[in-house]
Amino acid sequence: MIDLPILVDDSLFDAYDVQKARRNRGMPLEALALDTTPVGMHYLLAHFDIPIFDPDTWSLGITGHVKKPLTFNLEQLRRFPRMSQIVTIECAGNGRTHIEPRPPGNPWGYDGVSTSIWSGVSLQLALNEAEILKSARSVVFSGADFGERLGRTEYYKRALSLEEAASDDMLLAFEMSGRPLEPQQGAPLRLVAPGWYGMAHVKWLTGIELIDHEFDGPQHEAYRIKQSEDELGEPVTKMKVRSLMIPPGYPENSHRHRLLEPGLVTLQGRAWSGTAEIERVEVGINNVWAESVVEPAVADRKAWQGWTYQWGAESGEHLLRCRATDALGNTQPLVPSWNLRGLANNAVQQVAVTVR
């Protein structure tokens, strides 16, 4: 008998949770077979309504502690040298329903992660045009998404420190997979902040403001790891090391429990970390762990790496897991640790299968 951890949250959800799940779709894990995620399979999290812009009247202001405040329309942004990169983005709440007791928030399984080709303009290039003043400390990105949260109305805003924003891979993206952004992905312009959890990649950008102090907006307050409301907690920043597996075999329709035939099965998936290359992915069959074959990192550590493992499946019930370790020695925990908002849970995925 294997030591079977919690596979499915047995808490109950209300109609509001389900409404969130229908809007904020996961990436079906079958798509882990693909290097990059098709536009329509990319995961999505939107805090409020999805703004729908007329790209011809949209503009982006760069204001605040700059020598030359600027406004760009899309045509002007397209005249800059084009920058493209393949980037894996994961929602900071990914894995939330596997934490007990379940924290509030979008009810993610393991599926809040995707990889795409993002193209646009280097953030540095755009900021340099405006000539940042020495007094500037933070760069505040404002989205057009607007609504009420905790009794106050807000536009979605997130900031990076000047140092963080100076990273040469920061991208103002107007294309995804070679096409203009679709509305749900931030059209006409979004920030892509490689290595960071999704909340930093501000969508539907309308303004970038340089300020002379640290920014402390509600969306920074919302993304902190803490045990209670009165604790300050630690900010969520870069993606922790994580791996996922395509659930093998075929599903039962209602519960999606996996069924397969005995024999040699190729287990495969992807692994990533916001801070380093993936060095190893171990595969756990029941409680026995073995090394998978990990593809070398591509695209300068901004995208996930593939892994495969050949499994001789024998009849019976099995628990499959995968555990990644990055070049800095960070590894995934077997069991999630709880925090108030259920953020940055990188505990290993568990896939129960019945081999017939």
Place this chain on the structure above:
Amino acid sequence: MIDLPILVDDSLFDAYDVQKARRNRGMPLEALALDTTPVGMHYLLAHFDIPIFDPDTWSLGITGHVKKPLTFNLEQLRRFPRMSQIVTIECAGNGRTHIEPRPPGNPWGYDGVSTSIWSGVSLQLALNEAEILKSARSVVFSGADFGERLGRTEYYKRALSLEEAASDDMLLAFEMSGRPLEPQQGAPLRLVAPGWYGMAHVKWLTGIELIDHEFDGPQHEAYRIKQSEDELGEPVTKMKVRSLMIPPGYPENSHRHRLLEPGLVTLQGRAWSGTAEIERVEVGINNVWAESVVEPAVADRKAWQGWTYQWGAESGEHLLRCRATDALGNTQPLVPSWNLRGLANNAVQQVAVTVR
């Protein structure tokens, strides 16, 4: 005080329902502002895993009661005259969570509907190449999606009678919005059956078989309107008349309750019916109904029609509704009627708003 019907299902959902909702995403209703739905905002229902094909090795067989059994690859299909049409597709389970008691199945709100430009080959043209025999009665469409349901494994299959399949708008689609289908939308080829609920638009097509009798597969059994398991019930076929409204104002983050400022508000949405043009859409503000302005039908009744209504919003709590009537006199009921699987619920949408 207004007569407030059920706004949100107060039953509880389990982790399997939520898992379904994350995979089978709705169209965020903001997208009703657009004539056609961006690929990544189109609703999705997949019964099993999403098959991921290599388009270069895929082929479609046309077999059974035909004089010349045929196999087409994608290149061969692309040599036929190209056919494009704008088609609204709605899931037969749309509206399910608004039925009490809630029937099992994917927990749709109002959001299981979308409209896209589908392009490919006329089904008739492809069938004519194979020369249908006089003995043929039904056309069975086989998808590559495979899994277990009710204790049996099955590939997804649905049939049309020869008469239904002979409709000149039946389309074997390999493109959506001018691009090759994405995996989740049935790549490389799917059926588009204008006017029908979504279950008829078989995705991931691998075979078309002409048979000499009526087809009675499990996916026909699954889509019948009945009150109990021992009843035969009526098959679900064409989409019933329905309208939807973009929830006005802005949302509260957690429950998505709508908030707005007093003043003139343009209410807008779309309406469709699988069998006739839309003739009117009435808008209900609390219990007072008035006529909206309905756009004329385009694209030969295959796509939804827009409607708008100017509302002078006054402070307070309001219940907004819309009710479409088609040219055959079919109209939407105010309250859903229950059936075992929660199918073809076309009762009016209800949007509660707080005007500040």
